[in-house]
Amino acid sequence: MPTLIDRSRVREMLQAGAQLVEVLPRREYDEEHLPGAISIPLREMSRTTTSQLDKSRPVIVYCYDYQ
Amino acid sequence: MSSRAAWRLESLGFTSVFFYHPGKLDWVSAGLPVEGTAAGTPNLGTVARRDVVTCRLNDQLSAVKARMAADPTGPCPVVNDQRIVLGLLRSDAIKANGAKTAEEAMISGPVTLRPNVALEEIDRYLTDHKIGHAVVTTSEGELIGLASADDVHRRHAESAAG
Numbered sequence: 408m409p410t411l412i413d414r415s416r417v418r419e420m421l422q423a424g425a426q427l428v429e430v431l432p433r434r435e436y437d438e439e440h441l442p443g444a445i446s447i448p449l450r451e452m453s454r455t456t457t458s459q460l461d462k463s464r465p466v467i468v469y470c471y472d473y474q
Numbered sequence: 475m476s477s478r479a480a481w482r483l484e485s486l487g488f489t490s491v492f493f494y495h496p497g498k499l500d501w502v503s504a505g506l507p508v509e510g511t512a513a514g515t516p517n518l519g520t521v522a523r524r525d526v527v528t529c530r531l532n533d534q535l536s537a538v539k540a541r542m543a544a545d546p547t548g549p550c551p552v553v554n555d556q557r558i559v560l561g562l563l564r565s566d567a568i569k570a571n572g573a574k575t576a577e578e579a580m581i582s583g584p585v586t587l588r589p590n591v592a593l594e595e596i597d598r599y600l601t602d603h604k605i606g607h608a609v610v611t612t613s614e615g616e617l618i619g620l621a622s623a624d625d626v627h628r629r630h631a632e633s634a635a636g
Contacts, residue, residue, distance in 0.1 A: 408484075409477065409480030409481060409483075409484060409491045409492065409493050410491070410492045410493070411477075411492075411493055411495055412492045412493070412494055413494075413496065414494070414496065414500055414501060414504060414506075416492075417492075417494050417501075420492065425492070428479070429498070430475060430476060430479040431475075431498075436510070437510055437511055438510050438511050438512040439498065439502070439508045439509075439510040439511075439512045439513060440498070440508060440509055440510050441498065441501055441506075441508060441509075442507055442508065442509050443509075444509075449475055449478065449479045449482070452479060452482050452483070452486075453486075454486055457483065457486055457488070460488070462487060462488055462489070464490070465490040465491070465492060466483055466488055466490065466491050466492070467492045467493070467494055468476050468479040468480050468483065468491070468492070468493050468494070469476050469493065469494040469495075469497045469498060469501075470475040470476045470479070470497050470498070471475075471497050471498050471499055472496060472497045472498070472499040472500065472613075
């Protein structure tokens with residue numbers, strides 16, 4: 408079951424090697440994204456687009472706000 | 475959206491999935507760095523002064539006035555132990571009501587703005603509403619600083635001029 412986390416936990420997990428994924432449209436990612444994040448827009452999320460992620464490491468997803 | 479994406483990843487076989495629901499707005503509101511083509515563009519957070527004098531609800535205005543001697547024209551945010559903005563003391567209220575407490579003289583629940591607001595937008599907003607200072611906070615209400623309308627206007631003009 409996915410787990411809700413806050414900003415401080417995000418920072419801790421990134422330092423520990425978690426992967427970060429922005430799920431907003433690509434244009435918004437190009438303008439501004441969290442350091443080290445990769446772009447996989449929600450509408451494009453598939454086995455192919457997520458193959459770049461390591462299933463053995465935690466994955467954190469985010470969008471703009473509570474939408 | 476982020477929770478749906480997290481569930482989608484689980485459906486694709488990922489077993490350690492987390493979602494940062496407050497998202498990018500929360501991150502930039504905290505003044506943390508970002509990457510991308512818009513990164514580094516001056517915004518309200520760039521202009522906001524961090525070293526502002528603050529006070530607590532029970533502080534006497536005479537004491538606040540003394541602390542603000544170095545910057546008597548600005549307002550004074552009223553904060554709690556977590557630096558959450560509870561109110562705002564205007565400079566004229568500080569000067570006029572020395573015997574009162576901050577709680578008695580403050581504007582309760584002042585308008586606060588996030589640091590990622592573009593300078594063009596905030597310059598227009600402060601001018602249209604005749605606001606002298608913007609109170610800049612994180613999305614949780616924690617004080618980041620104050621930005622004067624003059625500073626916003628000057629930085630916006632500099633930015634627009636390239």
